Amino acid sequence: MKTIYLDNAATTQIDDEVINVINTSMKNIYGNPSSTHQFGRKAKSAVETARKNIAKHFNVSASEIVFTAGGTEADNLILQNAVSNLNVKRIITSKIEHHAVLHTCNHLQEKFNVIIDYVKVDAFGAVIIEDLERLLKASKAKTLVSLMMINNEIGNLLDINKISDKCIKHNALFHSDTVQAIGHYSLDLKESPIDFIAVSAHKFHGPKGVGFAYFKKGFGIMPMLHGGDQERGARSSTENVHSILGMEKAIQIAISNLENDKNYIEGLKKYLIFGLKKLSKNIKFNGFSSDMQKSSYTILNVRFPFNNAMLLFSLDMAGISVSGGSACQSGSNIGSHVLSEILTDEDADKTSVRFSFSKYNTIQELDLVLDYLKKQKSN
Known part of the structure; x- marks a missing residue:
């Protein structure tokens, strides 16, 4: 049976x-950097060279990059540091953020009595800028805004520059989870003055278990992990050398081929949208995921005109790997918090599937998916 992997937003x-870089480094660079x-x-030299090369891609200095075990740790490190070290008293976020942000905000609220305000989003999941402005004006407390650059479930693109401008205007810090964006979109952190970002290598064909947090120069960092003072004291723990070098290579490949890969993957997404619309006029698309200008070219969130709790399972049995919501919730009975927030009860009860693409997918695979869905429709 041919297998088709269309869950690239998960990994x-x-x-x-x-893989070659990782294997070579595991064989030849096995010393402890400390x-x-x-x-x-x-x-140590290999790690610092990787840090310098990664920093160049974002037009920042190497000292602003802290290596982590992935995007979740990076989000945690940034948010907890903002409260424990930068005197942030209030966080503005949205209810459709990744749980790495939402759950951390809940923890900070319980432990430090941080005020958590949620900016409103519209029926498509877009942040309502006027409401963000209202919230920023409402308090003089030191505030951090945390909004993701690309929503991991519906693919909506955030207007980073517009949010940055509002934060600067009201003297607020700005953190963005860019896990779904890095490797797929260019991001010049001098041009888009974000204060903090979180990155995970396995979202752009790198290894799992490694990522980084970006802290704009001038912000001190209070570590979450203590014991060795690695990462200039920002994160204790022996550096994951081979994974860091793998991440460096993955970023270099992704950025070098960004336009070609983007054009190719956009073609795949457009093809599947066309095929699904042809399959049924009652198929809808959640958020802005079918809008090529307002959503990531890697994500398409499809709402079918029925409730079929077994659809994901049956697709898997047919060799087609997709997701119903965030992969972090797979295996649970909890529905998507993103879709629950933006859909009516009636639409939220219908079956939604997230298809997410990479450079390794093909039109032939999408034809097989459409053929399978067509058979399901006729049964």
């Missing part, structure tokens, strides 16, 4: 060149 296939002997110095 991606590791690029062969990245050791002062030649093996340690070799590892």
